[in-house]
Amino acid sequence: MKLATTAKLPKKTSAKVDDPDNPAWTEGILGAPVFKRGRGPQTTATKVLMSIRLDADVVAYFKSQGEGYQSRINETLRKELNRNLTDRPSTTTRKRVAS
DSSP, X not given: OOOOOOOOOOOOOOSXXXXXXXXXXXXXXXXXXXXXXXXXXXXXXXXXXXXXXXOHHHHHHHHHTOSOHHHHHHHHHHHHHHHHHHHSOOOOOOOOOOO
């Protein structure tokens, strides 16, 4: 018959050590608690969260260039948007000719 062995628990120290070089923390030392939630108001234009389906090779191309691929996709779309807005012929109003 085998004897059961039990692990001994570590000794408990009930005596508190008063170290003058390392005093207990108090509210006076720490200051008033500061509670922060979230990032706060954004300083730049807010982006819209949306889901978009892109071809796998397009995503692989932007990801292969390193971190920030979503920002680069956004920059590319913005350049295309600006190019289309500036290349568009300006609309002119025609004068009506009285007949």
